[in-house]
Amino acid sequence: MTDPRRDARAGDTGAMFVRVAWRNLWRRRLRTWMSASGMGFAIFLVSVSMSFQAGSYDAWIETATSLMAGHLQAQHPAYFDNPEVRYALTEGIALTRRFENEPGIVAVSPRTEAFALVSAGERSFGALIVGVDRERDMALSSLPDHLSAGEYLPGADSAFLGTALAANLGVDIGDEIVVLGATGEGGVAALMARVDGLFDTGRPELDRSVLQVGIASMQAGFDLGDAVHRLVIETRDARHASDLKAILQAAAPMDVRLLDWNELLPELEQAIQIDRASASMMYWLLLIVVAMSVINAFIMTVFERTREFGMLLAIGMRPNAIVGMLGIEAVCVWAIGVVIGIVLCVAVVLPLSAIGIDVSGIEGMEQLAAQLMMPDRLYPSLNVNVLTESPLWMLAGTLLGALIPALRVRRMQPVEALREEE
Amino acid sequence: MTRETGPPGGDPENSRSEFSNAPARGRNRIPVRLLLQFSWRNLWRHRRRNGILLSAIAVAVAGVLLLNTLLRGMQYDMMNTAIDNLTGHVKVLAPGYLDDPGIERGFDTPPDWQQVLDPDAVEGWAARIRVPAVIMSERETRGIQLVGIDPEQESISFLHTAAIEGERLTGRGDRRLVIGQRLADDLATLPGRRLVLVTQGADGRTREAGFRIAGIYRAEMSLVESAFVFTGRDALQDLLGTGDVTEISVRLADAPREAETMAALATAFEDLDVLSWRQLEPQAATMVAFADTSIYIYFLIVMGALVFGLVNTLVTAVMERIRELGMLRALGMRPRSVVAQVVTESSLIMATGVAIGIAVAGGVFSLVADGIDLTAFDDSLASFGMRPIFVPVVEATDVVLVAVMSLALGLVASFYPARRAVKIKPLEALQRR
Numbered sequence A: 001m002t003d004p005r006r007d008a009r010a011g012d013t014g015a016m017f018v019r020v021a022w023r024n025l026w027r028r029r030l031r032t033w034m035s036a037s038g039m040g041f042a043i044f045l046v047s048v049s050m051s052f053q054a055g056s057y058d059a060w061i062e063t064a065t066s067l068m069a070g071h072l073q074a075q076h077p078a079y080f081d082n083p084e085v086r087y088a089l090t091e092g093i094a095l096t097r098r099f100e101n102e103p104g105i106v107a108v109s110p111r112t113e114a115f116a117l118v119s120a121g122e123r124s125f126g127a128l129i130v131g132v133d134r135e136r137d138m139a140l141s142s143l144p145d146h147l148s149a150g151e152y153l154p155g156a157d158s159a160f161l162g163t164a165l166a167a168n169l170g171v172d173i174g175d176e177i178v179v180l181g182a183t184g185e186g187g188v189a190a191l192m193a194r195v196d197g198l199f200d201t202g203r204p205e206l207d208r209s210v211l212q213v214g215i216a217s218m219q220a221g222f223d224l225g226d227a228v229h230r231l232v233i234e235t236r237d238a239r240h241a242s243d244l245k246a247i248l249q250a251a252a253p254m255d256v257r258l259l260d261w262n263e264l265l266p267e268l269e270q271a272i273q274i275d276r277a278s279a280s281m282m283y284w285l286l287l288i289v290v291a292m293s294v295i296n297a298f299i300m301t302v303f304e305r306t307r308e309f310g311m312l313l314a315i316g317m318r319p320n321a322i323v324g325m326l327g328i329e330a331v332c333v334w335a336i337g338v339v340i341g342i343v344l345c346v347a348v349v350l351p352l353s354a355i356g357i358d359v360s361g362i363e364g365m366e367q368l369a370a371q372l373m374m375p376d377r378l379y380p381s382l383n384v385n386v387l388t389e390s391p392l393w394m395l396a397g398t399l400l401g402a403l404i405p406a407l408r409v410r411r412m413q414p415v416e417a418l419r420e421e422e
Numbered sequence B: 001m002t003r004e005t006g007p008p009g010g011d012p013e014n015s016r017s018e019f020s021n022a023p024a025r026g027r028n029r030i031p032v033r034l035l036l037q038f039s040w041r042n043l044w045r046h047r048r049r050n051g052i053l054l055s056a057i058a059v060a061v062a063g064v065l066l067l068n069t070l071l072r073g074m075q076y077d078m079m080n081t082a083i084d085n086l087t088g089h090v091k092v093l094a095p096g097y098l099d100d101p102g103i104e105r106g107f108d109t110p111p112d113w114q115q116v117l118d119p120d121a122v123e124g125w126a127a128r129i130r131v132p133a134v135i136m137s138e139r140e141t142r143g144i145q146l147v148g149i150d151p152e153q154e155s156i157s158f159l160h161t162a163a164i165e166g167e168r169l170t171g172r173g174d175r176r177l178v179i180g181q182r183l184a185d186d187l188a189t190l191p192g193r194r195l196v197l198v199t200q201g202a203d204g205r206t207r208e209a210g211f212r213i214a215g216i217y218r219a220e221m222s223l224v225e226s227a228f229v230f231t232g233r234d235a236l237q238d239l240l241g242t243g244d245v246t247e248i249s250v251r252l253a254d255a256p257r258e259a260e261t262m263a264a265l266a267t268a269f270e271d272l273d274v275l276s277w278r279q280l281e282p283q284a285a286t287m288v289a290f291a292d293t294s295i296y297i298y299f300l301i302v303m304g305a306l307v308f309g310l311v312n313t314l315v316t317a318v319m320e321r322i323r324e325l326g327m328l329r330a331l332g333m334r335p336r337s338v339v340a341q342v343v344t345e346s347s348l349i350m351a352t353g354v355a356i357g358i359a360v361a362g363g364v365f366s367l368v369a370d371g372i373d374l375t376a377f378d379d380s381l382a383s384f385g386m387r388p389i390f391v392p393v394v395e396a397t398d399v400v401l402v403a404v405m406s407l408a409l410g411l412v413a414s415f416y417p418a419r420r421a422v423k424i425k426p427l428e429a430l431q432r433r
Helices: A004-010 A013-069 A092-100 A134-138 A163-169 A215-221 A238-251 A266-304 A306-314 A319-355 A365-371 A384-406 A414-419 B012-018 B032-045 B047-084 B151-156 B181-187 B222-227 B233-240 B258-268 B282-320 B322-330 B335-368 B375-384 B396-413 B415-423 B426-431
Strands: A072-075 A105-120 A123-132 A147-150 A158-162 A176-182 A188-199 A210-214 A230-235 A257-260 B090-093 B122-136 B141-149 B164-166 B176-180 B194-200 B206-217 B228-232 B247-252 B273-276
Touching: A013 A230, A013 A238, A013 A266, A013 A319, A013 A384, A013 B282, A072 A238, A092 A105, A092 A230, A105 A134, A105 A163, A105 A215, A105 B141, A123 A134, A123 A163, A123 A215, A123 B122, A123 B141, A123 B194, A158 A163, A163 A188, A176 A210, A188 A215, A210 A215, A230 A238, A238 A257, A266 A306, A266 A319, A266 A384, A266 B047, A266 B282, A306 A319, A306 A414, A319 A384, B032 B047, B032 B335, B047 B282, B047 B335, B047 B396, B090 B258, B122 B151, B122 B181, B122 B233, B141 B151, B141 B181, B141 B222, B141 B233, B151 B247, B176 B181, B176 B194, B176 B222, B181 B206, B181 B222, B194 B233, B206 B233, B222 B228, B228 B233, B247 B258, B258 B273, B282 B322, B282 B335, B282 B396, B282 B415, B322 B335, B322 B426, B335 B396, B335 B415, B396 B415
Parallel strands: A123 A210, A158 A188, B141 B228, B176 B206
Antiparallel strands: A072 A230, A072 A257, A105 A123, A105 A176, A105 A230, A147 A188, A158 A210, A176 A188, B090 B247, B090 B273, B122 B141, B122 B194, B122 B247, B164 B206, B176 B228, B194 B206
């Protein structure tokens, strides 16, 4: 080791400590590389998996909300708990216009909804009838993108339904269907429509049970007048939907209730939470294992250098200074580990974040993805959070792991330490 | 080194019997017993450091095992829920029923068909009619699956254990309904009230009839509660004008002999499809298959991080003993005996760490074995097909797998340190100071 006293004369003490610590690292080249690689390995794994998490949560939210629910909805206060025809927003068109002019809102689509009996010839099935404003809904819903045959609501009396429902009814493009339901007052609601388009989302509960018609014909058939059941709202950023909800709710009339996607799709929010929780169990386990390896490396270091430390103490170096030097050594190892981990992570994730990973090829994954409303391609996303979180936790673990053995130095008696065999 | 002459920290006799499967490479030159004794004592020369290493291994092994039991628990739960929800392990269906369910895809059951089943392999079976229908209360209309059952056969499905408000169906001729709580809420109805059912008869004509509600069941998933409406099978056959059923569901006994049962059923029902739950519930099957793979992923990640620390310690242990090993070499110890010693040391640490890890995992497991209440995550778990309270499951093969893989990893990790040890030249090592 370089004589620290000479360095001390040469320059600033802090810089000297770093220089000495750095040199000390390379006295046990293999150990340093091993410790740093262990950290790098852990940082790499955690960062890569966090970038996939970040990428997939955004994609889950976008895919799930764009299908039907939207980022926000305005409803009659009672409709969410009791989706009955009579709980409708009476001033549908006026409210739509009003929300469309709010800042932060990209698109608004009014919808009417009712469960009803759909018949074709002798066959009848129950379905959710959804009345939509074609242009407005296309601006925010991905359901039209799942068109598998025909056209999306080309005429006033067109119907757009799931392939499974069409198969159950035994209808194809061009066939007539009859919808029979109940109005809000309990009267008979009826409307005729022509099957002009079919959709196939891969989600059986949608494909089997949803039928869209033009909102005007539904409002006429169900005696709704100008009323709507949901105003589906797309905001600029789904992550800030709940903030926007609070602002809109404050300004909205008394009989309008706003809901954000966390409330509309509680299972989505909780799927994300569960995924986060199980991933973080893994991260903690990794951190503990790596921190224990660091403790071990520093136990060995302190043990081997007992004589050296004894000498430093004997010539007047304060124990805390030695602990500090070991701390700097730990930070240096950590820094090498971070470089290894982050470089690897960026090298792996950066190309993938551009081209994405096709998950639909994995057997069985397609159905799973459809069920969980996940997209076929996953784009891992790199951001500051992903790249800093695991290194910072690792730094805490490393310092802890290094300081536990380093504190032994404070209990060392210079004379005994010097006597210790090398 | 001052500690070299210190007392051996453990009884070599015990250690020998515990780890008698250590490599026998040195047998020609050093007796296995001596080898173990050497290694055991070496480990005790650095208690603190080897103690930490042991703890790290134990934490890693215990962590991997516990994560795995949670995953296995979810896997079993998903499988059981899928099977409980009227699927069973194996189902007989008419071709095309899944794409277009209806009574016209029904079939009649030959009188003695159940003779093809091995009574030991089968827990039970149920023949049902399951057709789509529309259900109406005074106020609301919903689309549902109308299921005609023989209540005595339903010991194989969730209905048997489900809590019921009101009465259960008394027999297959019972012409009343049992509906789910969620559906009852949607329809704003109660036991004793009447509902109107609209469905399609065997002749293709629409049937509409009033039914009285006998009871309301609760299921673990609200999706189930809003989907299935039960009535007596004979009563439903009367309504539809048929003697057919649309499905036979078979639940297997504890050790599922699925392929065998499927083959037997295929002979009894030649024109029909015999499908396993994996085909009927592909989503649950995917999750179950994923759980099988993930133990390797967990292992590789955690033990991968651990191996760096292990190599570090082993190399240090070799480098510290350069003089000692050099002397042994000078006295005539063969290089392979040196290798054997390093490998034995590594394996001893690993084996001890794994044993402690398994013990710790067992201890923690016994605390949570009764189940962890995940009610806070209820909605989401239900969307995955899981129950709110789920029970971690230990599979002996997983524990063995982790133990074997860890020991293999210990061998791999000792490769480089052992090579370092072999490279030591006796003379140089002795001169070194």
